[in-house]
Structures are given as C-alpha cells and as structure tokens.
Amino acid sequence: MKAFSKEFQAELKNLMKWRRDVRHFNTTPIPIDILLDCLNAFGMAPSVGLSEPWRIVRITSDKSRGAALANFKSANADALAGYSGDKAQTYAGLKLSGMNDAPEQIAIFCDDATTKGAGLGAKTMPEMRRYSVVSAIMSFWLALRAQGLGLGWVSILDPIQLRNDLGVPKEWHLVAYLCIGWPKQDTLTPELEKVGWEQREPALTQWIER
C-alpha cells in the first residue's frame, strides 16, 4: 500500500490553503509542457462509471476569446443590475474575470450524451457526469497551483451562447470557463473577503448527525 509522509500531508494542506481563485494574471505564456503535465490530472480524476465525460476546449483564436469576453461582459452587466446600494458598488469594483490577461483560457464541457460507462451510477443522479468533470477540474487546479500557476473559474457567462459561439456539439454542457496564468500576487485571503463581499466560515468544519 502506497503511504504518504507526514511532510507530504502538511504540504498538501498548504497547497489547499494557497489554492486561490485568481483574477489578476501576468500575460507571460505558459510553457506547453507544464500545461500538458497539469492537464493530465484529468485522466487521473474519478468519473462515474469510468465515463470520463470531460471535453476540453482550448480557447486560442481572437474570435473565440472575443466571443467569450463579450459573453462575460453582458452577463456581468445583467448581474450588476440585480444588486443595489453598497452591494452594487462593491460588485462593480470587483474583478470577476481575468479574460483580458490570462495567457491560457480553457472551456470545459461535460458530454451528457456519452455512452462511455454505460450509464453506471448515473440513473438516479445523471448530474454525476457533470460532477465528475468538476472533480477533474479541481484536480487540475491543484496541479496548476503546485507549479505556481493560478486559475480563475469564470461562471458569469451564458453557457448556451458560449457553446454556440464555440461551435461544439449541443450535447456538451458548459461546466467551466477557466483563466490560467502566473498570478500577479499570491495571497491566502480570497478577494471577496478582502473587499467585504462575504466572509469565510471559521476553519472548524460543522456537521449534523443523523
């Protein structure tokens, strides 16, 4: 049985602490071998019935990047309109995407129509396929941070519009739009906490028993 040292366990905790959602990137390109190495985290992630439903779309063309940015701007303006007073002011000041700077941008889809896995584990909970994709993204995120790279998960987007703009199959459901690059600064405090949008719960995890 493969055992992991106390030192590794402690450093894994540090990795989780230092994993932040990054929105401020340097524009320095990421060497392709580092990106590839981190992307291999997908192949090691759990997936329901071994369905491996993740579909990775690397956004490289000006046209696709422009469409994604316009999509974000529109969704963000809509979201801002839903707040008022102080909350609206704080929201307007937030940097919610790194799409202007992040050298790598990757859209991650879930192929809801895949026959791989033959539906095992997804009958009563078909959302398990999308959850598998999220598990893979989380693995990728940690792998990136271990290399010093930051990731920002953009969800202020119209997912159908993005799918259409990218011309991917209609069975593919957008799970995440990821901005990736070297972070401008490193911090243990989420930006949303810094600007007073929301506080994290104290460290001790709460649960109920049944």
Add this chain to the structure above:
Amino acid sequence: MKAFSKEFQAELKNLMKWRRDVRHFNTTPIPIDILLDCLNAFGMAPSVGLSEPWRIVRITSDKSRGAALANFKSANADALAGYSGDKAQTYAGLKLSGMNDAPEQIAIFCDDATTKGAGLGAKTMPEMRRYSVVSAIMSFWLALRAQGLGLGWVSILDPIQLRNDLGVPKEWHLVAYLCIGWPKQDTLTPELEKVGWEQREPALTQWIER
C-alpha cells in the same frame, strides 16, 4: 509566493493516481481527529461567491444507515433491470457500495437556498453552488487518501428519498453519499476496468482548439 518542490509535485501526482473509488473496507473505526483533520479540507475548498454551500450529515444511527442501505438496494435493483445479457451479468457482480462495512458514512448536501455569497457568480449558472460542493468533496477525498483512507462515492440512490429519510431541509440537495474507511486492498486499477465494464482513456489528455 509560496512555492512547492519538484518532490511534492511528483508525490501529488502519486496521490492522484492512488486515489481510487473504494468499495471494500475494513470495519476498523477511524480516529475522530483524523476524520476532523480531513473534513477541514471543506473549509479550504473554492466556492462560488464564497457561498460555502456544503452541508455535512454524518450518518451514525442504525435507522439512518438502514434507510440509506435500503435506498441503495432499491435503486440498484432498478438499475440492474436496465441492463441485459453480459452487461447485466457483469453489473450484478459489481460491488457498488461499501455501506455494509464502511465505518464512516457521510451524506453531503448543497444548500441551494443559502443567501451566503449574495448570488455572486450563480445567476446564469446556479449549478455553481453544487459544483462548489463537489470541489470540496474532491479536496476531502485527496486529504483522506493522503492519510491512507479510502472513499467510495455512492450515487445509486434516490436523492429525494434519502433527504426525506434523514429529515434535512427540503432546500438541501443531495450531492454525494460517501463511504469512508481503511481500504481492504490498494490498487492503481479501477474495479470497473478490472471486471471489463469500461476502459480508461490512455493517459494523454485530448483537447480541441477554437
């Protein structure tokens, strides 16, 4: 900026490789301090708008464990009825839950009605709250494995029935039922691959460009 060593990066890869979905457990109890330590991975996970929507229900009573097991048995029989021929035979022989043996069983819900985070990032993609919960589960899974513990994610369940049986708020949506314990054996090969249910893709991650 916190840097991680090459050795740590390599060991993180090992952790991801050795993280398996475990269904065969020893019944030896898990010391509470180890469980608590691993549960703290939840507090370090990303969540949309800092909404931290995870709700943790530790299943300790015979009544709750019995209800969950009955739920699984019924959903599993339904699922089996959907297969025929060889696939049905293989399915019938699979061990798809460790609910009889796993010393710790934890149901994880997403509070879809939380006001924490004020809806940030969840307007066009409200599923982001559930994805946040999945990210936390994945972090927890890796923390457990670093301690030598195995986790099995059971999704062959009627989620509404389980929520009702556990008597938790109706705004809580079941994301996962987790069986946790010391694995009976350690392997790099998923059981579904061993029995010929499905193959994993070769390691090299595929993508398309747009």
